[in-house]
Amino acid sequence: MDAIVAARFLHTFSPTIRTRTRDLNVFRMSSVPTPAEHVDEDNVIRNSPGGGESLVRSNIRNMSIFKATQPIEVLSRRLGKKVSDIVKLDANENPYGPPPEVAVVLGTLQFANIYPDPDSGYLRAALAEILGVGSEYLVVGSGADELIRLIMSVMLDPGDKIVDCPPTFPRYEIEAALVGATVIKVPRMVDFSLNMPQVIEVTKKERPKCVFITCPNNPDGSMISDEDLSKLLNLPVMVVLDEAYIAFSGFKSRISWVKRYDNLIVLQTFSKSCGLAGLRVGYGAFPLSIVRYIWCAKLPYNVSVAAQAAALATLQNPIYVEDMRRSIVQERERMFGLLNEIPFLKPFPSYTNFILCEVSPGLEAKKLQEELEKMGVMIRHFNLSDLRGYLRITVGKPRDTNILLDCLRILHKGFPQN
Numbered sequence: 001m002d003a004i005v006a007a008r009f010l011h012t013f014s015p016t017i018r019t020r021t022r023d024l025n026v027f028r029m030s031s032v033p034t035p036a037e038h039v040d041e042d043n044v045i046r047n048s049p050g051g052g053e054s055l056v057r058s059n060i061r062n063m064s065i066f067k068a069t070q071p072i073e074v075l076s077r078r079l080g081k082k083v084s085d086i087v088k089l090d091a092n093e094n095p096y097g098p099p100p101e102v103a104v105v106l107g108t109l110q111f112a113n114i115y116p117d118p119d120s121g122y123l124r125a126a127l128a129e130i131l132g133v134g135s136e137y138l139v140v141g142s143g144a145d146e147l148i149r150l151i152m153s154v155m156l157d158p159g160d161k162i163v164d165c166p167p168t169f170p171r172y173e174i175e176a177a178l179v180g181a182t183v184i185k186v187p188r189m190v191d192f193s194l195n196m197p198q199v200i201e202v203t204k205k206e207r208p209k210c211v212f213i214t215c216p217n218n219p220d221g222s223m224i225s226d227e228d229l230s231k232l233l234n235l236p237v238m239v240v241l242d243e244a245y246i247a248f249s250g251f252k253s254r255i256s257w258v259k260r261y262d263n264l265i266v267l268q269t270f271s272k273s274c275g276l277a278g279l280r281v282g283y284g285a286f287p288l289s290i291v292r293y294i295w296c297a298k299l300p301y302n303v304s305v306a307a308q309a310a311a312l313a314t315l316q317n318p319i320y321v322e323d324m325r326r327s328i329v330q331e332r333e334r335m336f337g338l339l340n341e342i343p344f345l346k347p348f349p350s351y352t353n354f355i356l357c358e359v360s361p362g363l364e365a366k367k368l369q370e371e372l373e374k375m376g377v378m379i380r381h382f383n384l385s386d387l388r389g390y391l392r393i394t395v396g397k398p399r400d401t402n403i404l405l406d407c408l409r410i411l412h413k414g415f416p417q418n
Contacts, residue, residue, distance in 0.1 A: 057180075059177055059178075059180050060177075060178070063174070063177055063178075066170070066174060069090050069091040069378075069380070071278075072086055072088055075088070075378065079373070079374075079376065081376050085376050086376050086377075086378065087376060087377045087378065087396065087400045087403050087404060088378045088394075088396075089377065089378055089379050089393050089394040089395075089396050089400060089404065090378040090379050090380045090392075090394060091277075091380070091394065092218070092245075092272060092352070092353055092354050092394045093271075093272075093275075093277050093394065094271075094272060094273065094274070094275035094277070094324065094328070094353070095328075095394075095395075095396045095397045095400065096275055096324045096327065096328075096397070097275045098274060098275040098276050098310065098313075098314050099313065099314055099316075099317035099320040099321065100317075100320075101313040101314070101316055101317055102276070102310045102313045102314060104313070105309045105310060105312075105313040106306055106309065106310060109305065109306060109309060111305060112305055112306070114305070115300075115301045116301050116303060116304055116305045116307075116308055117308065118300040118301055118302075120140035120303050120308055121135075122308070122312060123140055123281075123283075123303075123308050123311050123312055123315075124138045124139075124140060124283075126312060126315050127140075127283060127315070130315065131253070131255050131256070131285070132255075132256045133255060133256055133258060133259060133285050136288065136291070137258055137259070137285045137286060137287075137288065137291060138283055138284070138285055138286075139283065139284050139286060139291065139294050139295065139298065140281065140282070140283045140302075140303050140308075140311075141281075141282045141283065141284065141298070141302060141303065142280045142281070142282070142302050142303055142304075142307070143269060143271065143280040143281065143282045144242065144244055144267045144268070144269045144271075144282030144283075144284070145171055145282070146280075146282065146302060147267055147282055147283075147284045147294075148171050148172065148175050148240075148242075148267070149175050149178070150294050150297050150298055151210070151240060151265060151294070152175045152176055152178070152179045152181065153179060153297050154290070154293045154294055154296075154297050155209050155210060155238065155290075156176065156179045156180075156181040156209060156210070157179075157180075157181075158179065158180030158181070159180065159181070159182065160181045160182070160208075160209050161181065161182045161183075161184055161206055161207070161208035161209065162176050162181055162182075162183055162184065162208050162209065162210045162211070162212060163184050163185075163186060163199060163202060163203060163206075163208045163210070163211040163212070163237075164176075164183050164184070164185050164186070164212055165185075165186050165187070165188055165194055165195075165199065165212075165213065166185055166187055166188065166384075166386060167187075167188065167192070167219060167220070167382070167384065167386050167387050168188075168212075168214050168217055168218065168219075169212075169214045169217075169218045169242060169244075172212040172240075184202055184206055184208060186198045186199050186202055187386065188217075188220075191222075191348075192217065192220035192222050192348065192356075193222055194213070194224060194228060196228050196231065199211065199232070200231060200232075200235065203232075203235050203237050204235065207236075208237055209237065209238060210237065210238045210239075210240055211232060211235075211237050211238070211239050211240070212240045212242065213229075213232070213239065213240070213241050213242065214242040214244070214245075215229075215241055215242065215243060215246070215254075216245045216246065216248070216249050216350070216351040216352045218244070218245065218352070218354075219354070219356050219380075219382065219387065219390070219392045220348050220350070220356045221245070221348065221349070221350025221351050221352040221354065221355065221356065222348075222350075222351070223249060223251060223351055224241075226254075229241070229254065233257075233261050233263060233264055236263075237263065238263050238264075238265065239261075239263060239264050239265070240265045240267065241254060241264065241265065241266045241267070242267045243255065243266055243267060243268050244267070244268065244269045244271070244272055244282075245272055245273075245351070245352040245353060246268065247272065247273035247325050248272070248273065248325060248328060248329055248332070248351060248352050248353050249351035249352070250329070250351065251351070253266070253268070254266055255268065255285045258285040258286065258287060261287070262287045262289055263287065264287065265284055265285070265286050265287070266284065266285045267282065267283075267284045268282065268283055268284070269281070269282040269283070270282065270283075270310075270311050270314060272353060273321060273324065273325050273328075273353075274311075274314045274321055275314075275324065276307075276310055276311065276314060279304075279306060279307040279310050279311075280303075280307060281303060281307045281308070281310070281311045328353050328395050331395050331396070331397065331398055331401060332350060332352075332353065332355065332395045334398070334401065335355060335393070335395055335401045335404075336349070336350070336355055338401065338405050339355060339357060339393070339405075342405075342408050342409075342412065343360070343412065344359060344360040344363055344412065344415070345357040345358070345359060345360070345391075345408070346358040346360075353394060353395045354392055354393060354394045354395060355392070355393050355395070356390055356391070356392050356393075357390060357391045357392075357393060358389060358390050359389050359390065359391060361389075363415075365381055365388060365389050365390055365391050366381050366383070366388070368381075368391060368411065369381040369391060371411055372404075372407055372408075372411070375407045375410075377403060377404055377407050379391050379392065379393045379394075379404075380392040380393075380394075
């Protein structure tokens with residue numbers, strides 16, 4: 001993996017080397033195994049007394065490895081295409097990247113040999129000024145994913161229950177399984193809105209400790225209203241509101257509600273609207289009654305020196321971030337209109353930086369995704385029963401949308417005509 005890491009560093013931080021490596025197609029190197037492929041099955045001693053798989057918790061043995069999207073240099077190698085020839089619309093990443101101040105601060109980074117601030121103090125203070133909540137409510141994590149894991153670790157004993165509302169962000173179900181909790185699923189309606197009567201009924205009957213709500217929701221981009229959120233907050237349950245995509249919605253964040261509700265946690269991230277997905281910085285606002293316990297469970301040096309510096313630099317240029325946000329929202333509306341013109345797709349209105357599309361009956365969504373991949377266009381298909389007939393497409397730059405639509409039109413011409 002050392003070659004990959006080095007190449008990725010050069011690709012990110014050196015424009016001159018990046019251009020040359022694109023031309024040489026440097027990422028077409030020998031196969032790098034996935035985590036599951038690292039195991040040499042022929043050299044594994046099975047059923048050794050008191051060792052091996054027998055020591056793994058039963059709930060973990062039943063889990064599958066989560067299939068995350070691949071970074072662009074890995075895609076370049078796998079597809080045999082130059083980085084510049086790949087349109088990456090599969091992971092809801094920001095196509096514009098962070099403000100220029102981030103490159104400057106990373107290029108002049110000091111104290112990389114010293115452990116980072118375990119409290120992320122400067123960053124929390126800067127966030128507090130922007131968000132309107134005191135820094136004492138805030139915890140910074142290595143992405144919002146870490147905070148989801150912390151919430152599960154702090155609040156759930158084996159056998160405790162959470163409510164999940166699929167289709168939604170899969171991390172909630174995965175992290176609950178890791179701690180041995182039971183996941184009660186309340187499927188969304190046909191239009192992907194929450195089935196609020198059922199959520200309320202299940203919460204009253206099953207007495208879960210947490211209800212997880214993504215707003216706007218991933219993968220469809222729908223919102224939860226203030227009225228419905230208030231109904232949940234009046235129940236004896238911790239409501240975890242994941243606002244990873246709130247910046248694209250046009251609605252105000254509910255993060256300040258944490259000061260009023262002792263059973264509300266709100267999560268946000270620098271990955272989407274700020275373009276820092278590769279550096280992993282998320283944050284959450286927690287009720288003061290439980291934030292101390294989150295600190296007890298948090299790893300001491302969880303957010304790197306580089307990540308904290310980059311996040312602070314991003315906050316110093318709000319105009320750039322707002323321009324990025326506005327450009328993405330504008331392109332989302334244009335892309336929605338163009339996707340509506342594709343006969344075999346039905347796009348859903350979205351308040352995020354992606355659009356979910358239903359594929360016409362008779363066509364395989366997975367096959368469409370694979371054909372677009374061959375053309376260098378990466379979009380997301382989920383191998384889940386409630387999403388097999390859907391595709392999720394990230395909003396990129398206008399050029400990315402144009403290439404996507406050209407490829408979709410080419411595919412349409414190849415379909416049998418009625």
